[in-house]
Amino acid sequence: MTDKTHYEALQVATDASADDIKRAYRKMARKYHPDITPGPKAEATFKAAGAAYDVLRDPEKRAAYDKYGADWDQPHPEPKPQSGSRWDSGFAFEDRDVDPQMFRDFFGQGQGARSMQPDQHARIEISLEDSIEGRSLPLSMQMPQLDKSGRVTMTRRDISLRIPKGAMPGQQLRLQGQGARGGDLFVEIAFKPHPIYQVEGRDLYVVLPVTPWEAALGGKVKMPTPTGAVDLNIPKNAGQDQKLRLRGRGLPGVAKGDLYAVIRIVNPPKLSEKARELYQNLAHEHTFNPRSKLGV
Amino acid sequence: MKKTKMTALSADMIENLTLTQLTVFCGTNTDWVIALVDHGVVAPISQAVPEWQFSPAHIARARKASRLMRDLGLNIAGVALVLDLIEERDALARRLAILDAQIYA
Numbered sequence: 001m002t003d004k005t006h007y008e009a010l011q012v013a014t015d016a017s018a019d020d021i022k023r024a025y026r027k028m029a030r031k032y033h034p035d036i037t038p039g040p041k042a043e044a045t046f047k048a049a050g051a052a053y054d055v056l057r058d059p060e061k062r063a064a065y066d067k068y069g070a071d072w073d074q075p076h077p078e079p080k081p082q083s084g085s086r087w088d089s090g091f092a093f094e095d096r097d098v099d100p101q102m103f104r105d106f107f108g109q110g111q112g113a114r115s116m117q118p119d120q121h122a123r124i125e126i127s128l129e130d131s132i133e134g135r136s137l138p139l140s141m142q143m144p145q146l147d148k149s150g151r152v153t154m155t156r157r158d159i160s161l162r163i164p165k166g167a168m169p170g171q172q173l174r175l176q177g178q179g180a181r182g183g184d185l186f187v188e189i190a191f192k193p194h195p196i197y198q199v200e201g202r203d204l205y206v207v208l209p210v211t212p213w214e215a216a217l218g219g220k221v222k223m224p225t226p227t228g229a230v231d232l233n234i235p236k237n238a239g240q241d242q243k244l245r246l247r248g249r250g251l252p253g254v255a256k257g258d259l260y261a262v263i264r265i266v267n268p269p270k271l272s273e274k275a276r277e278l279y280q281n282l283a284h285e286h287t288f289n290p291r292s293k294l295g296v
Numbered sequence: 297m298k299k300t301k302m303t304a305l306s307a308d309m310i311e312n313l314t315l316t317q318l319t320v321f322c323g324t325n326t327d328w329v330i331a332l333v334d335h336g337v338v339a340p341i342s343q344a345v346p347e348w349q350f351s352p353a354h355i356a357r358a359r360k361a362s363r364l365m366r367d368l369g370l371n372i373a374g375v376a377l378v379l380d381l382i383e384e385r386d387a388l389a390r391r392l393a394i395l396d397a398q399i400y401a
Contacts, residue, residue, distance in 0.1 A: 029367050032323070035360045036382060050367075120320075121359075123338065162306045170356030172321075173307035188356065197389045201353065205390070207397040262394055 006052035009045075014066075020056065025053040038190060040125070109168030120179035123188045126163055128197055128204070129252060131189070132226050134165035139187065144180050153204055161187065168202050168254030196224060202257025204244075204250045209266045210234060211288075225249050238263050312341065316350040317361065322362045328372075329358065335376040337361050358371055 007014050010024040026048035031041040055061045055072070064072040122141050129138060139161045152188040159178070167173065171189040176187035191199050198205040208223050218236035221228050224248065232244060242263045250257020271279065310321075310341035319325055332338045345373075350358065361375045370378065382385050 002309055026368070027326070032368055033364065036378075159305050164307060164309045167309060169351050172310040172355055172359070174310055175305050175307050178305060186310075188359065193393075198393055200390065205394065207394050264397075 002067075003065070004090035005048075005070065006055055006065060008054065009048040018053065018059070021053065021056045025049055025057070034123070087252060119183040119186060121186045121188065122165075123190055124161065125190045125192050126167070126191050128194045128199060128226060130163050131167045131191070132165065134163055136160050136162045141185075149296075166202075166251045166256075168251050168253075168257075169199060197226065199251075202251040202255065204257065204259045206259065206261055207264050208232070208244075208261040209264045210238065212265055212267060215239070215263065215265045225259055230295070234263070238265075240265050310352060310355065312349040315340075315345070315350075318350050318355065318358060322358050324362060331372050332361060332376075335372050336390060337372070337376045337379060366368055 004014060007016070010016075010022055011029060012019060012024045016024070027074070029046065031037065032046040032049065033044045033048060055065050061072065068074070120141070120143070122139065124137065124139050126135075126137060137160070139159050141157050141159075143157045144152050145155050147153050159175070161175075164173065167189045169189060169191045173187040173189065175185040177183075177185065196206055204226070206224060208221070210221060214221055214234055215238040216236070218234045218238065220231045221234055225231045227249075230246070230249075232246070234244070238244075238261060244261045244263065246259040246261070248256040249259035268275070313321060315326060318329055322329070322382070327336070333340060333348075338354040338361075339349060340350055340354075344347060360370075361379060363367060364370055364375050364378055368378075380396060
């Protein structure tokens with residue numbers, strides 16, 4: 001055996017049975033499917049497991065792989081199994097998921113399967129700022145092409161994609177005629193985690209720290225927005241986790257999203273003598289017991 | 297592996313899709329989309345079947361459902377459950393991120 005990459009990708013021994021390989025693939029698919037576990041690392045693991053399963057589930061391909069390693073599907077002096085189409089296992093996120101044959105296998109000979117164009121699907125991870133500013137980003141894809149002997153080979157294609165302003169998570173972008181074999185290319189938008197903002201649909205959430213006196217007295221405080229700082233009016237007696245909405249300050253677009261400030265009341269790290277005195281006055285003045293519901 | 301030249305491309309945002317457009321987009325058939333609607337996986341904007349339109353959020357859910365069904369061998373009831381659980385998990389993760397920001401800021 002010259003290469004063990006596929007066995008390692010599925011975390012099985014080289015003498016694993018067909019059932020063991022199937023079980024290992026299903027387990028990896030459940031754990032690392034890009035729709036379940038986002039992120040480039042999980043996607044790479046999922047793709048590697050899919051590529052491995054594509055080969056190891058077929059006894060002829062597996063025998064050729066065990067003998068020739070990574071070059072198992074290249075021409076060899078002695079007869080070897082036909083590699084056939086590599087479009088039939090359907091694991092990848094980009095090209096394979098649009099193979100009409102796969103959907104016939106899955107859903108029967110429906111109208112959609114018969115009329116489907118050879119569109120290609122891909123996904124791109126962008127930042128919040130990429131969407132707000134409509135930046136251009138590089139995108140690499142594997143494009144299937146037929147070689148002279150009629151085999152499907154993958155060619156890398158790099159494009160620069162202009163993200164439309166206000167593209168939100170799950171949004172589909174269409175690039176007409178840019179897919180494989182003249183079909184359209186569809187790109188699904190995914191968002192990278194942001195250090196300040198949480199994105200939910202078109203709306204954004206930011207945790208806004210305020211002092212106890214700002215929360216009690218209300219007034220203007222500075223808060224960040226993706227397009228710059230603004231003054232926000234805090235209402236009197238603002239509570240912990242209270243949400244304040246800034247209409248139209250979320251993702252841009254025809255239906256603009258909103259920005260929500262989630263109030264977080266923060267005590268100063270150290271009190272001055274004067275501040276301690278003021279707190280003592282407050283303690284004498286106020287009869288509020290926040291533990292009354294606990295029966296104490 | 298061959299490399300081709302970098303090109304700058306503009307994209308259109310897909311807004312609402314009709315029932316037929318969604319079947320083509322997901323590479324499936326009308327019965328499958330109707331089953332997704334019956335299981336509450338996606339919801340059309342209008343109620344009359346010939347006028348069904350699906351918003352970008354529901355288009356994304358339908359695509360996700362088709363990928364999960366294909367890759368994990370799920371049926372529609374299974375994928376409905378998985379999508380609901382993923383949404384709950386994501387909502388909890390967002391909530392946790394806000395709480396973490398409060399605790400560790």
